[in-house]
Amino acid sequence: MSLRLGDTAPNFTIDSTAGQINFHDWAGDSWVFFFSHPADFTPVCTTEMGRTAQLAKEFEARDVKPLGLSTDTVEEHVKWIEDVNDTQNCDLQFPIVADADHKVAELYEMIHAGESETAAVRSVFIIDPNKKIRLTMTYPMAVGRNFDEILRVIDALQTSDANNCALPADWRKGDDVIIPPSISNEEAKGLFPNGWNEIRPYLRTTKL
Structure with a gap:
Protein backbone atom coordinates (compact mmCIF):
# COMPACT_ATOMS: atom_id res chain seq x y z
CA MET A 1 0.00 0.00 0.00
CA SER A 160 -3.47 27.80 3.64
CA ASP A 161 -5.90 25.94 5.91
CA ALA A 162 -6.73 29.03 7.96
CA ASN A 163 -7.18 31.44 5.04
CA ASN A 164 -8.36 29.34 2.09
CA CYS A 165 -5.37 30.47 0.04
CA ALA A 166 -2.43 29.05 -1.89
CA LEU A 167 1.23 29.92 -1.43
CA PRO A 168 3.75 30.85 -4.15
CA ALA A 169 7.25 29.48 -4.65
CA ASP A 170 9.63 30.29 -1.79
CA TRP A 171 6.75 31.74 0.28
CA ARG A 172 7.53 32.65 3.86
CA LYS A 173 5.28 33.88 6.64
CA GLY A 174 4.25 37.48 5.97
CA ASP A 175 4.66 37.26 2.18
CA ASP A 176 1.77 37.75 -0.23
CA VAL A 177 -0.47 34.74 -0.80
CA ILE A 178 -2.38 33.56 -3.87
CA ILE A 179 -6.15 33.52 -4.23
CA PRO A 180 -7.01 30.10 -5.74
CA PRO A 181 -8.66 30.19 -9.20
CA SER A 182 -11.59 28.25 -7.74
CA ILE A 183 -12.60 31.36 -5.76
CA SER A 184 -14.50 33.93 -7.83
CA ASN A 185 -13.83 37.65 -7.57
CA GLU A 186 -17.14 38.08 -5.75
CA GLU A 187 -16.22 35.44 -3.17
CA ALA A 188 -12.72 36.87 -2.87
CA LYS A 189 -14.09 40.28 -1.82
CA GLY A 190 -15.43 38.74 1.38
CA LEU A 191 -12.50 36.44 2.01
CA PHE A 192 -9.66 38.86 1.25
CA PRO A 193 -10.66 42.36 2.40
CA ASN A 194 -7.23 43.81 1.55
CA GLY A 195 -8.00 43.44 -2.15
CA TRP A 196 -5.61 41.85 -4.60
CA ASN A 197 -3.19 42.38 -7.43
CA GLU A 198 -4.45 40.65 -10.59
CA ILE A 199 -1.35 39.74 -12.57
CA ARG A 200 -3.42 37.39 -14.73
CA PRO A 201 -7.04 36.28 -14.24
CA TYR A 202 -5.66 33.04 -12.79
CA LEU A 203 -2.92 34.74 -10.74
CA ARG A 204 -4.20 37.04 -8.00
CA THR A 205 -1.96 37.90 -5.06
CA THR A 206 -2.96 39.53 -1.80
CA LYS A 207 -1.76 40.32 1.70
CA LEU A 208 -3.47 38.65 4.63
Missing part, protein backbone atom coordinates in the same frame (compact mmCIF):
# COMPACT_ATOMS: atom_id res chain seq x y z
CA SER A 2 1.41 3.35 -1.02
CA LEU A 3 0.76 6.30 1.31
CA ARG A 4 -0.44 9.42 -0.51
CA LEU A 5 -1.26 12.97 0.47
CA GLY A 6 -4.70 13.13 2.03
CA ASP A 7 -4.55 9.56 3.33
CA THR A 8 -5.13 8.94 7.01
CA ALA A 9 -1.77 8.32 8.67
CA PRO A 10 -1.75 4.67 9.74
CA ASN A 11 -2.07 4.17 13.47
CA PHE A 12 0.31 2.02 15.50
CA THR A 13 1.15 1.16 19.09
CA ILE A 14 4.83 0.80 19.91
CA ASP A 15 7.51 1.34 22.52
CA SER A 16 9.36 4.64 22.56
CA THR A 17 11.64 6.67 24.79
CA ALA A 18 8.45 8.08 26.34
CA GLY A 19 7.00 4.63 27.02
CA GLN A 20 4.47 2.78 24.91
CA ILE A 21 2.49 5.11 22.68
CA ASN A 22 -0.57 4.76 20.49
CA PHE A 23 0.26 7.13 17.68
CA HIS A 24 -3.21 8.64 17.11
CA ASP A 25 -3.84 9.05 20.83
CA TRP A 26 -0.38 10.57 21.36
CA ALA A 27 -0.87 13.01 18.47
CA GLY A 28 -4.20 14.22 19.87
CA ASP A 29 -5.34 17.43 18.21
CA SER A 30 -1.85 18.58 17.27
CA TRP A 31 0.12 18.53 14.05
CA VAL A 32 2.93 15.94 13.90
CA PHE A 33 6.39 16.03 12.36
CA PHE A 34 7.08 12.28 12.04
CA PHE A 35 10.56 11.54 10.80
CA SER A 36 12.80 8.51 10.50
CA HIS A 37 16.56 8.18 10.65
CA PRO A 38 18.82 5.29 9.70
CA ALA A 39 20.56 4.53 12.99
CA ASP A 40 21.54 5.76 16.43
CA PHE A 41 25.13 6.82 17.07
CA THR A 42 25.64 7.96 13.47
CA PRO A 43 26.83 11.47 12.52
CA VAL A 44 24.11 12.91 10.28
CA CYS A 45 21.32 11.51 12.44
CA THR A 46 22.88 13.02 15.54
CA THR A 47 22.82 16.50 13.97
CA GLU A 48 19.20 16.06 12.88
CA MET A 49 18.01 14.93 16.29
CA GLY A 50 19.89 17.82 17.85
CA ARG A 51 18.40 20.32 15.42
CA THR A 52 14.88 19.08 16.15
CA ALA A 53 15.52 19.51 19.88
CA GLN A 54 17.00 22.99 19.36
CA LEU A 55 13.83 23.98 17.49
CA ALA A 56 11.48 22.74 20.25
CA LYS A 57 10.00 26.20 20.83
CA GLU A 58 9.44 26.71 17.10
CA PHE A 59 7.54 23.43 16.84
CA GLU A 60 5.58 24.19 20.01
CA ALA A 61 4.57 27.63 18.67
CA ARG A 62 3.06 25.87 15.65
CA ASP A 63 1.37 23.18 17.80
CA VAL A 64 3.56 20.52 16.19
CA LYS A 65 4.77 17.40 17.99
CA PRO A 66 8.02 15.90 16.69
CA LEU A 67 8.28 12.10 16.69
CA GLY A 68 11.48 10.33 15.66
CA LEU A 69 11.95 6.73 14.56
CA SER A 70 14.75 4.31 13.84
CA THR A 71 15.09 0.54 13.88
CA ASP A 72 17.13 0.63 17.11
CA THR A 73 15.89 -0.31 20.60
CA VAL A 74 14.66 1.96 23.39
CA GLU A 75 17.83 1.23 25.35
CA GLU A 76 20.00 2.33 22.44
CA HIS A 77 17.89 5.46 21.94
CA VAL A 78 18.23 6.44 25.60
CA LYS A 79 22.02 6.09 25.51
CA TRP A 80 22.22 7.97 22.23
CA ILE A 81 20.13 10.89 23.51
CA GLU A 82 22.92 11.58 26.00
CA ASP A 83 25.34 11.90 23.09
CA VAL A 84 22.92 14.08 21.11
CA ASN A 85 22.49 16.45 24.04
CA ASP A 86 26.22 16.59 24.67
CA THR A 87 27.41 17.09 21.10
CA GLN A 88 24.55 19.28 19.84
CA ASN A 89 24.10 21.46 22.94
CA CYS A 90 20.41 20.67 23.33
CA ASP A 91 17.86 18.97 25.59
CA LEU A 92 16.06 16.33 23.55
CA GLN A 93 12.58 15.77 25.00
CA PHE A 94 10.46 14.44 22.12
CA PRO A 95 9.84 10.66 21.83
CA ILE A 96 11.85 8.39 19.56
CA VAL A 97 10.05 5.24 18.40
CA ALA A 98 11.93 1.96 18.81
CA ASP A 99 11.06 0.05 15.65
CA ALA A 100 13.45 -2.89 16.01
CA ASP A 101 11.16 -5.26 14.08
CA HIS A 102 10.61 -2.69 11.28
CA LYS A 103 6.83 -2.82 11.75
CA VAL A 104 6.24 0.93 11.54
CA ALA A 105 9.04 1.54 9.02
CA GLU A 106 7.38 -0.92 6.65
CA LEU A 107 3.92 0.49 7.36
CA TYR A 108 5.18 3.96 6.37
CA GLU A 109 7.45 2.67 3.58
CA MET A 110 10.57 4.08 5.23
CA ILE A 111 12.90 1.25 4.17
CA HIS A 112 14.13 1.62 0.58
CA ALA A 113 16.08 -1.37 -0.69
CA GLY A 114 18.32 0.81 -2.85
CA GLU A 115 19.61 2.50 0.33
CA SER A 116 19.42 -0.32 2.90
CA GLU A 117 17.54 -3.55 3.53
CA THR A 118 17.15 -2.90 7.26
CA ALA A 119 17.63 0.82 8.06
CA ALA A 120 15.08 3.55 7.44
CA VAL A 121 15.86 6.38 5.06
CA ARG A 122 15.23 9.99 6.13
CA SER A 123 11.47 10.14 5.64
CA VAL A 124 9.32 13.11 6.67
CA PHE A 125 5.57 13.04 7.21
CA ILE A 126 3.71 16.20 8.17
CA ILE A 127 0.37 15.07 9.62
CA ASP A 128 -2.48 17.40 10.52
CA PRO A 129 -4.84 17.28 13.56
CA ASN A 130 -7.29 15.18 11.53
CA LYS A 131 -4.52 12.55 11.14
CA LYS A 132 -4.26 13.29 7.41
CA ILE A 133 -0.88 13.14 5.67
CA ARG A 134 -0.34 16.63 4.29
CA LEU A 135 3.27 16.50 3.10
CA THR A 136 5.99 13.91 2.56
CA MET A 137 9.70 14.28 1.88
CA THR A 138 12.39 11.65 1.53
CA TYR A 139 16.10 12.32 1.94
CA PRO A 140 18.92 9.83 1.30
CA MET A 141 20.99 8.52 4.16
CA ALA A 142 23.98 10.73 3.43
CA VAL A 143 22.08 14.04 3.34
CA GLY A 144 20.55 15.75 6.38
CA ARG A 145 17.17 17.44 6.20
CA ASN A 146 16.62 21.19 5.75
CA PHE A 147 14.79 22.23 8.90
CA ASP A 148 14.13 25.74 7.59
CA GLU A 149 12.09 24.08 4.85
CA ILE A 150 10.28 21.82 7.30
CA LEU A 151 9.15 24.82 9.36
CA ARG A 152 8.32 26.76 6.18
CA VAL A 153 6.00 24.08 4.82
CA ILE A 154 4.28 23.73 8.18
CA ASP A 155 3.68 27.50 8.17
CA ALA A 156 2.43 27.26 4.60
CA LEU A 157 0.02 24.42 5.30
CA GLN A 158 -1.38 26.10 8.39
CA THR A 159 -1.74 29.44 6.59
Whole structure:
Protein backbone atom coordinates (compact mmCIF):
# COMPACT_ATOMS: atom_id res chain seq x y z
CA MET A 1 0.00 0.00 0.00
CA SER A 2 1.41 3.35 -1.02
CA LEU A 3 0.76 6.30 1.31
CA ARG A 4 -0.44 9.42 -0.51
CA LEU A 5 -1.26 12.97 0.47
CA GLY A 6 -4.70 13.13 2.03
CA ASP A 7 -4.55 9.56 3.33
CA THR A 8 -5.13 8.94 7.01
CA ALA A 9 -1.77 8.32 8.67
CA PRO A 10 -1.75 4.67 9.74
CA ASN A 11 -2.07 4.17 13.47
CA PHE A 12 0.31 2.02 15.50
CA THR A 13 1.15 1.16 19.09
CA ILE A 14 4.83 0.80 19.91
CA ASP A 15 7.51 1.34 22.52
CA SER A 16 9.36 4.64 22.56
CA THR A 17 11.64 6.67 24.79
CA ALA A 18 8.45 8.08 26.34
CA GLY A 19 7.00 4.63 27.02
CA GLN A 20 4.47 2.78 24.91
CA ILE A 21 2.49 5.11 22.68
CA ASN A 22 -0.57 4.76 20.49
CA PHE A 23 0.26 7.13 17.68
CA HIS A 24 -3.21 8.64 17.11
CA ASP A 25 -3.84 9.05 20.83
CA TRP A 26 -0.38 10.57 21.36
CA ALA A 27 -0.87 13.01 18.47
CA GLY A 28 -4.20 14.22 19.87
CA ASP A 29 -5.34 17.43 18.21
CA SER A 30 -1.85 18.58 17.27
CA TRP A 31 0.12 18.53 14.05
CA VAL A 32 2.93 15.94 13.90
CA PHE A 33 6.39 16.03 12.36
CA PHE A 34 7.08 12.28 12.04
CA PHE A 35 10.56 11.54 10.80
CA SER A 36 12.80 8.51 10.50
CA HIS A 37 16.56 8.18 10.65
CA PRO A 38 18.82 5.29 9.70
CA ALA A 39 20.56 4.53 12.99
CA ASP A 40 21.54 5.76 16.43
CA PHE A 41 25.13 6.82 17.07
CA THR A 42 25.64 7.96 13.47
CA PRO A 43 26.83 11.47 12.52
CA VAL A 44 24.11 12.91 10.28
CA CYS A 45 21.32 11.51 12.44
CA THR A 46 22.88 13.02 15.54
CA THR A 47 22.82 16.50 13.97
CA GLU A 48 19.20 16.06 12.88
CA MET A 49 18.01 14.93 16.29
CA GLY A 50 19.89 17.82 17.85
CA ARG A 51 18.40 20.32 15.42
CA THR A 52 14.88 19.08 16.15
CA ALA A 53 15.52 19.51 19.88
CA GLN A 54 17.00 22.99 19.36
CA LEU A 55 13.83 23.98 17.49
CA ALA A 56 11.48 22.74 20.25
CA LYS A 57 10.00 26.20 20.83
CA GLU A 58 9.44 26.71 17.10
CA PHE A 59 7.54 23.43 16.84
CA GLU A 60 5.58 24.19 20.01
CA ALA A 61 4.57 27.63 18.67
CA ARG A 62 3.06 25.87 15.65
CA ASP A 63 1.37 23.18 17.80
CA VAL A 64 3.56 20.52 16.19
CA LYS A 65 4.77 17.40 17.99
CA PRO A 66 8.02 15.90 16.69
CA LEU A 67 8.28 12.10 16.69
CA GLY A 68 11.48 10.33 15.66
CA LEU A 69 11.95 6.73 14.56
CA SER A 70 14.75 4.31 13.84
CA THR A 71 15.09 0.54 13.88
CA ASP A 72 17.13 0.63 17.11
CA THR A 73 15.89 -0.31 20.60
CA VAL A 74 14.66 1.96 23.39
CA GLU A 75 17.83 1.23 25.35
CA GLU A 76 20.00 2.33 22.44
CA HIS A 77 17.89 5.46 21.94
CA VAL A 78 18.23 6.44 25.60
CA LYS A 79 22.02 6.09 25.51
CA TRP A 80 22.22 7.97 22.23
CA ILE A 81 20.13 10.89 23.51
CA GLU A 82 22.92 11.58 26.00
CA ASP A 83 25.34 11.90 23.09
CA VAL A 84 22.92 14.08 21.11
CA ASN A 85 22.49 16.45 24.04
CA ASP A 86 26.22 16.59 24.67
CA THR A 87 27.41 17.09 21.10
CA GLN A 88 24.55 19.28 19.84
CA ASN A 89 24.10 21.46 22.94
CA CYS A 90 20.41 20.67 23.33
CA ASP A 91 17.86 18.97 25.59
CA LEU A 92 16.06 16.33 23.55
CA GLN A 93 12.58 15.77 25.00
CA PHE A 94 10.46 14.44 22.12
CA PRO A 95 9.84 10.66 21.83
CA ILE A 96 11.85 8.39 19.56
CA VAL A 97 10.05 5.24 18.40
CA ALA A 98 11.93 1.96 18.81
CA ASP A 99 11.06 0.05 15.65
CA ALA A 100 13.45 -2.89 16.01
CA ASP A 101 11.16 -5.26 14.08
CA HIS A 102 10.61 -2.69 11.28
CA LYS A 103 6.83 -2.82 11.75
CA VAL A 104 6.24 0.93 11.54
CA ALA A 105 9.04 1.54 9.02
CA GLU A 106 7.38 -0.92 6.65
CA LEU A 107 3.92 0.49 7.36
CA TYR A 108 5.18 3.96 6.37
CA GLU A 109 7.45 2.67 3.58
CA MET A 110 10.57 4.08 5.23
CA ILE A 111 12.90 1.25 4.17
CA HIS A 112 14.13 1.62 0.58
CA ALA A 113 16.08 -1.37 -0.69
CA GLY A 114 18.32 0.81 -2.85
CA GLU A 115 19.61 2.50 0.33
CA SER A 116 19.42 -0.32 2.90
CA GLU A 117 17.54 -3.55 3.53
CA THR A 118 17.15 -2.90 7.26
CA ALA A 119 17.63 0.82 8.06
CA ALA A 120 15.08 3.55 7.44
CA VAL A 121 15.86 6.38 5.06
CA ARG A 122 15.23 9.99 6.13
CA SER A 123 11.47 10.14 5.64
CA VAL A 124 9.32 13.11 6.67
CA PHE A 125 5.57 13.04 7.21
CA ILE A 126 3.71 16.20 8.17
CA ILE A 127 0.37 15.07 9.62
CA ASP A 128 -2.48 17.40 10.52
CA PRO A 129 -4.84 17.28 13.56
CA ASN A 130 -7.29 15.18 11.53
CA LYS A 131 -4.52 12.55 11.14
CA LYS A 132 -4.26 13.29 7.41
CA ILE A 133 -0.88 13.14 5.67
CA ARG A 134 -0.34 16.63 4.29
CA LEU A 135 3.27 16.50 3.10
CA THR A 136 5.99 13.91 2.56
CA MET A 137 9.70 14.28 1.88
CA THR A 138 12.39 11.65 1.53
CA TYR A 139 16.10 12.32 1.94
CA PRO A 140 18.92 9.83 1.30
CA MET A 141 20.99 8.52 4.16
CA ALA A 142 23.98 10.73 3.43
CA VAL A 143 22.08 14.04 3.34
CA GLY A 144 20.55 15.75 6.38
CA ARG A 145 17.17 17.44 6.20
CA ASN A 146 16.62 21.19 5.75
CA PHE A 147 14.79 22.23 8.90
CA ASP A 148 14.13 25.74 7.59
CA GLU A 149 12.09 24.08 4.85
CA ILE A 150 10.28 21.82 7.30
CA LEU A 151 9.15 24.82 9.36
CA ARG A 152 8.32 26.76 6.18
CA VAL A 153 6.00 24.08 4.82
CA ILE A 154 4.28 23.73 8.18
CA ASP A 155 3.68 27.50 8.17
CA ALA A 156 2.43 27.26 4.60
CA LEU A 157 0.02 24.42 5.30
CA GLN A 158 -1.38 26.10 8.39
CA THR A 159 -1.74 29.44 6.59
CA SER A 160 -3.47 27.80 3.64
CA ASP A 161 -5.90 25.94 5.91
CA ALA A 162 -6.73 29.03 7.96
CA ASN A 163 -7.18 31.44 5.04
CA ASN A 164 -8.36 29.34 2.09
CA CYS A 165 -5.37 30.47 0.04
CA ALA A 166 -2.43 29.05 -1.89
CA LEU A 167 1.23 29.92 -1.43
CA PRO A 168 3.75 30.85 -4.15
CA ALA A 169 7.25 29.48 -4.65
CA ASP A 170 9.63 30.29 -1.79
CA TRP A 171 6.75 31.74 0.28
CA ARG A 172 7.53 32.65 3.86
CA LYS A 173 5.28 33.88 6.64
CA GLY A 174 4.25 37.48 5.97
CA ASP A 175 4.66 37.26 2.18
CA ASP A 176 1.77 37.75 -0.23
CA VAL A 177 -0.47 34.74 -0.80
CA ILE A 178 -2.38 33.56 -3.87
CA ILE A 179 -6.15 33.52 -4.23
CA PRO A 180 -7.01 30.10 -5.74
CA PRO A 181 -8.66 30.19 -9.20
CA SER A 182 -11.59 28.25 -7.74
CA ILE A 183 -12.60 31.36 -5.76
CA SER A 184 -14.50 33.93 -7.83
CA ASN A 185 -13.83 37.65 -7.57
CA GLU A 186 -17.14 38.08 -5.75
CA GLU A 187 -16.22 35.44 -3.17
CA ALA A 188 -12.72 36.87 -2.87
CA LYS A 189 -14.09 40.28 -1.82
CA GLY A 190 -15.43 38.74 1.38
CA LEU A 191 -12.50 36.44 2.01
CA PHE A 192 -9.66 38.86 1.25
CA PRO A 193 -10.66 42.36 2.40
CA ASN A 194 -7.23 43.81 1.55
CA GLY A 195 -8.00 43.44 -2.15
CA TRP A 196 -5.61 41.85 -4.60
CA ASN A 197 -3.19 42.38 -7.43
CA GLU A 198 -4.45 40.65 -10.59
CA ILE A 199 -1.35 39.74 -12.57
CA ARG A 200 -3.42 37.39 -14.73
CA PRO A 201 -7.04 36.28 -14.24
CA TYR A 202 -5.66 33.04 -12.79
CA LEU A 203 -2.92 34.74 -10.74
CA ARG A 204 -4.20 37.04 -8.00
CA THR A 205 -1.96 37.90 -5.06
CA THR A 206 -2.96 39.53 -1.80
CA LYS A 207 -1.76 40.32 1.70
CA LEU A 208 -3.47 38.65 4.63
